[in-house]
Amino acid sequence: MKPPYEITSKILNLIASISEKIGEVNAAHLNKPPTELRKRNRIKTIQSSLEIEGNTLTVEQITDLLENKRILAPKKDILEVKNAISIYNQLNKFKVFELKSLCKAHKILMKDLIENPGKLRTGSVGIVKGSDIAHIAPPGALVRSLMSDLFNYLKNDDDLVLIKSCVFHYEFEFIHPFIDGNGRIGRLWQTMILKEHSPVFEFLPIESLIKQKQKEYYGVLGKSDKQGNSTFFIEFMLEIIKDALEDLLKVQNISLTNDDRIMNFKEIIGTRMFSRQDYLRAFKNISQATASRDLKSAVDNGIIEKYGDKRTTKYKYK
Structure with missing residues (x-):
C-alpha cells in the first residue's frame, strides 16, 4: 500500500527549486565536489547525525579519528563515530532497494552498541522525549511486513525520487524497525535514496542542517504522526535539501584539482x-x-x- 501524503504547492515549488539548483551544481562541476570539500562534508555529516543522538564528539575529534590519532572521549561515543566512518566509507556497497542491505548497514552502524544489531525488532517500543511518550511504534509482529511494504513502494512506485526519499525517511521513523539506531539509519538511507537521483547527494551534509533545526525536525515528525500522513515532513525535508544545495553553490570558488x-x-x-x-x-x-x-x-x-x-x-x- 502506498504511504499517505498530499502534494502541496509548497512541495511543487521546492521540487522545482531543487531541480534548478541541481542543474547549477552540474554546470559548476560540483556534482562530485572537490576532494577537500567532500572530506569536510562527510565529517560534518557524521558529527551532526550522531550529535542529534547525543554523541559529544566535535568535528575536530572526528577528524583526528579519521587520521588515526588518539582522542579523549567516552568510549561509546568513539565507537559510534568509528562505526559511522565505516558505514559512510562503503555506501556504494549497499543496495538501496533491499531491506536485507539496510539491515546489513544497521549491523555495521550499531556494532557493539546494542544487542543483535541488524535484526528487526519483535517486541513493542515507545519513543520518549523528556517525560512524555512522543510516539508508540507499531507492534513488533508487524514490523517485517511494514518494512517490506515500504521497500516495495521505494522500488516500484512512480513517485519522484526526491519525494520517495522523504516519504521513506518519515515512514521508517514511524515504523521504528530496530530497538535503537533508527534515527541515524533513517537519515543515512535517505542519503542513499537521494544518491540515486544525483551523485551530489553522497557528500551533501544534509544532517548538519537537520541538526541546526533539530527541534523542528522532531516537531514535524510528531505533526505528521498526528496528521496521519508525511506531508509536513516532506515539506520540511525538501526545504533542508534546497538549503544544502544553496550552501554547496556558495563554494563554487573552490578550485578543482x-x-x-x-x-x-x-x-x-x-x-x-x-x-x-x-x-x-x-x-x-x-x-x-x-x-x-x-x-x-x-x-x-x-x-x-x-x-x-x-x-x-x-x-x-x-
Whole structure:
C-alpha cells in the first residue's frame, strides 16, 4: 500500500527549486565536489547525525579519528563515530532497494552498541522525549511486513525520487524497525535514496542542517504522526535539501584539482572515446597545457587509455 501524503504547492515549488539548483551544481562541476570539500562534508555529516543522538564528539575529534590519532572521549561515543566512518566509507556497497542491505548497514552502524544489531525488532517500543511518550511504534509482529511494504513502494512506485526519499525517511521513523539506531539509519538511507537521483547527494551534509533545526525536525515528525500522513515532513525535508544545495553553490570558488576534474569528466563522458578538446569544453577555465597534464596523469595512473598520437589522439576511461 502506498504511504499517505498530499502534494502541496509548497512541495511543487521546492521540487522545482531543487531541480534548478541541481542543474547549477552540474554546470559548476560540483556534482562530485572537490576532494577537500567532500572530506569536510562527510565529517560534518557524521558529527551532526550522531550529535542529534547525543554523541559529544566535535568535528575536530572526528577528524583526528579519521587520521588515526588518539582522542579523549567516552568510549561509546568513539565507537559510534568509528562505526559511522565505516558505514559512510562503503555506501556504494549497499543496495538501496533491499531491506536485507539496510539491515546489513544497521549491523555495521550499531556494532557493539546494542544487542543483535541488524535484526528487526519483535517486541513493542515507545519513543520518549523528556517525560512524555512522543510516539508508540507499531507492534513488533508487524514490523517485517511494514518494512517490506515500504521497500516495495521505494522500488516500484512512480513517485519522484526526491519525494520517495522523504516519504521513506518519515515512514521508517514511524515504523521504528530496530530497538535503537533508527534515527541515524533513517537519515543515512535517505542519503542513499537521494544518491540515486544525483551523485551530489553522497557528500551533501544534509544532517548538519537537520541538526541546526533539530527541534523542528522532531516537531514535524510528531505533526505528521498526528496528521496521519508525511506531508509536513516532506515539506520540511525538501526545504533542508534546497538549503544544502544553496550552501554547496556558495563554494563554487573552490578550485578543482586535476583528480577532481578527471573524476567529474568520467560522469560526463562515460565510456565514450573523447579528445582533449572534448575535455576542454567541459572545463572552460583551464588552459590546453593543464588539460594535457590532467590527461597524461590519468593515463600514467591507469585511469584512462590513450589511442593515436598528436592531433589524432583519443582517450577512453577504463
